[in-house]
Amino acid sequence: ELRPLRNNYHALVNSAILLNREERHKETERAALRATDLYSSYTAFVEEGIAAEGQGKHAQADSAWRRAGWLLPNRLKPLYYRMELSLKKGNRERAKELARRILALPMKTRTMETLYIRERAEAVAFFGE
Numbered sequence: 001e002l003r004p005l006r007n008n009y010h011a012l013v014n015s016a017i018l019l020n021r022e023e024r025h026k027e028t029e030r031a032a033l034r035a036t037d038l039y040s041s042y043t044a045f046v047e048e049g050i051a052a053e054g055q056g057k058h059a060q061a062d063s064a065w066r067r068a069g070w071l072l073p074n075r076l077k078p079l080y081y082r083m084e085l086s087l088k089k090g091n092r093e094r095a096k097e098l099a100r101r102i103l104a105l106p107m108k109t110r111t112m113e114t115l116y117i118r119e120r121a122e123a124v125a126f127f128g129e
Contacts, residue, residue, distance in 0.1 A: 009039045016047035025054035032064075042071045049081055058085060076102055080117045083124060092128055099125035 006012075012035035019028040032048035035041055049064035062082055069078040083098035102121035107114055123129040
C-alpha cells in the first residue's frame with residue numbers, strides 16, 4: 001500500500017525531515033536523494049546535507065547545501081550550515097566569509113531561527129567564534 005509513496009516528492013521530503021529529527025541519517029539520505037531525483041528541491045537538498053553531515057560525509061553535505069543555495073539564493077539556512085561545517089573542519093577564514101554573506105542578505109521573515117542564524121553569523125564574522 002505504501003509503495004506509491006516512493007515516487008511522491010512531498011512524501012519523501014516530509015519523511016526526510018522527520019527522519020532527520022530522529023537522527024536516522026541513512027534513511028534520511030535515501031529519502032532526500034530520491035526526492036531530488038524526482039524534483040530539484042531546496043528542502044530536499046537541505047535535508048540531504050544534514051543527513052550527510054550526520055554520517056561524517058562533509059563534502060557531500062557541503063555540496064547539497066551549495067545546491068540548495070543555488071535554488072533559493074536569498075535563504076540563510078544553507079549558508080549557515082556551510083559556515084558551521086567550515087568551523088567544525090577548522091577552516092575559520094571560510095566560515096568568516098560565509099558569515100559575512102549571511103549578514104549581507106536581507107532578513108525576509110523574523111523568526112527565532114533567522115534571528116539565531118544572524119546572531120551566530122555576527123559572532124563568527126566579528127569574533128571568530
